[in-house]
Amino acid sequence: MPFKKTPQKFSAAIKAVEIGTGDKKTVLGGEGVMPLYSFDGPIENAPKVGVEIVDTGLEGEAKGIQEFYAGCTTPAEMAAKAATMEGADFIALRLESADPNGANASVEDCVATAKAVSEATDLPLVIMGCKNNEKDAQLFDKCSEALAGKNILVLAAKEENYKGVAAAAGLAYNQKIGTESAVDINLAKQLNVLVTQMGVKGENVIMNPGTAAAGYGFEYVVSTLERIRLAALGQDDTTLQMPVITPVASETWGVKESMASEEDMPEWGSRDDRGVDMEVATAVAVLAAGSNAVILRHPQSVATVSKLVKELI
Amino acid sequence: MAKFIVIGERISVTAPSINKAFAERDPEPILTRAKQQLDAGATYLDVNIGPAEKDGVDVMKWAVQLLQGEFDNVPLALDTANMAAIEAGISVYNRAKGKPIVNSADAAGRIGYIDLAGANDAICIALCNGEGIAKDNDERMTYLQTLLERGMMAGMEAEDIWFDPLFLVTKGMQDKQMDILEFIKMISDSGLNSTGGLSNNSNGMPKHIRPIMDSAMVAMAMMQGMTSAIVNPNDLRLMETIKSCDVIKNNTxxxxxxxxL
Structure with a gap:
């Protein structure tokens, strides 16, 4: 008997959320099919790849990353360089220097960095914080104000600071806001409910339900992403129909496979190769599970993942 | 599984203010009740214009356009003994948010409503009942088969026939309640959809008791696989129970x- 193809049809769809402005603006989401299932229905907006830049410099980064940015002395110069990376759809600036337990850079300095980065590239901009909830809320507020009209994405509002982030970035400055939970599907939904109850439109929300590096409890990440997508499409759950973004680099470059030096682990081979492998494996896995965008650091990872997306969609 | 579908029952000629509003084509009382029900979580609204022998066609057209115009094409259940009025309602109905529901057919004098639904690509509520009250579930199942076959003949999809077990009043027919619940399980096991006027079970009870009985009944009915009910969505206890059961069933x-939400 001949094979009969039965497309899995949903009447619901993921919201299409635009970030950036002008020619380089980009759209996340919009599809009404399971991840990468372009054989079931059209995927008008293929998954996007962003390049992460950290404002504390390149110390400790893998050789391939350092070489790529050779000669760059500021995050703005790095952003201009990153924009030339093959397959880069957006820039993600991580304001690590703001961490009160680290360099504790002032909000004003961080805003100046964000402005300089924004001026150095016409790619859409994602602003990531330093993982200190209180400081991040201030950063997102002031960066949203300084970059008004640029349609940036702030990553992200969490359970602890969503009120401030939604009120400032989402409502006062009309930027896109991320909602972040740490692989907790009920909290992922709850945060979307809370920010939309505050008046932020669902069309202005992108969710980061969390990730892990491949091999580090990753099954739980996959089932969370899939359950979100099935609820959004199969149960028409409007509180979960936001596109998903996954900051991959900040997870994968923190595990031993990517960090251990070649001197310490000669039998593991090139650190660049290991780091890229971890980044690519994790990125591809979250894309297959339901993410609409990944944030990566190594130029080789960006090129590899964007090529894969291009050939699949 | 899909979420339990709540059909709001409060736009009905049994309420004197609504009866008057239909007669005088006064939008305000109807829109007020519609909004209250939608805010409370109703998916469909039932529009019961009564026998409407004289001006049913006009009233139903007017009501459909009024409600869909005001509430973004809210899906409706068209409820009247006047078949021409249902067809007239469907003729002006916008399907963007869901097919119209024909309310309702039975296996006796109202079996023609199935044909009407089939001819108009509508959902039909099919009461598993003939003349008088069915004596047991074998009899109910016979009516179900009759209605299902009639629907198939009319070109309907089985999923568009929502079988109503006919809820019976507990005061007086207490011994029949488990039969009804078992019949819901039979409908569900056949892969078919179900609905019904669930609050009939608490008819005649004191006002403060009814939400408690209705909530218990809906929870037990959902456990048996019931997929919808025609209820008062402004009964907070009932709606909280439905939403909680939807969570427990992993429907949401x-x-x-x-x-x-």
Whole structure:
């Protein structure tokens, strides 16, 4: 008997959320099919790849990353360089220097960095914080104000600071806001409910339900992403129909496979190769599970993942 | 599984203010009740214009356009003994948010409503009842088969026939309640959809008791696989029970604010 193809049809769809402005603006989401299932229905907006830049410099980064940015002395110069990376759809600036337990850079300095980065590239901009909830809320507020009209994405509002982030970035400055939970599907939904109850439109929300590096409890990440997508499409759950973004680099470059030096682990081979492998494996896995965008650091990872997306969609 | 579908029952000629509003084509009382029900979580609204022998066609057209115009094409159940009025309602009905529901057919004098639904690509509520009250579930199942076959003949999909077990009043027919619940399980096991006027079970009870009985009944009915009910969505206890059962059945993903959604 001949094979009969039965497309899995949903009447619901993921919201299409635009970030950036002008020619380089980009759209996340919009599809009404399971991840990468372009054989079931059209995927008008293929998954996007962003390049992460950290404002504390390149110390400790893998050789391939350092070489790529050779000669760059500021995050703005790095952003201009990153924009030339093959397959880069957006820039993600991580304001690590703001961490009160680290360099504790002032909000004003961080805003100046964000402005300089924004001026150095016409790619859409994602602003990531330093993982200190209180400081991040201030950063997102002031960066949203300084970059008004640029349609940036702030990553992200969490359970602890969503009120401030939604009120400032989402409502006062009309930027896109991320909602972040740490692989907790009920909290992922709850945060979307809370920010939309505050008046932020669902069309202005992108969710980061969390990730892990491949091999580090990753099954739980996959089932969370899939359950979100099935609820959004199969149960028409409007509180979960936001596109998903996954900051991959900040997870994968923190595990031993990517960090251990070649001197310490000669039998593991090139650190660049290991780091890229971890980044690519994790990125591809979250894309297959339901993410609409990944944030990566190594130029080789960006090129590899964007090529894969291009050939699949 | 899909979420339990709540059909709001409060736009009905049995309410004197609504009866008057239909007669005088006064939008305000109807829109007020519609909004209250939708805010409370109703998916469909039932529009019961009564026998409407004289001006049913005009009233139903007017009501459909009024409600769909005001509430973004809200899906409706068209409820009247006047078949021409149902067809007239469907002729002006916008399907963007869901097919119209024909309310309702039975296996006796009203079996023609199935044909009407089939001819108009509508959903039909099919009461598993003939003349008088069915004596047991074998008899109910016979009516179900009759209605299902009639629907197939009319070109309907089985999923568009929502079988109504006919809820019976507990005061007086207490011994029949488990039969009804078992019949819901039989409908569900056949892969078919179900609905019904669930609050009939608490008819005649004191006002403060009814939400408690209705909530218990809906929870037990959902456990048996019931997929919809025609109820008062402004009964908070009932709606909280339905939403909680939807979570337990994994029909909706839990979030701390689930009762507000």
């Amino acid at each position: 993903l839990y979030a701390d604010s689930y009762l507000e």
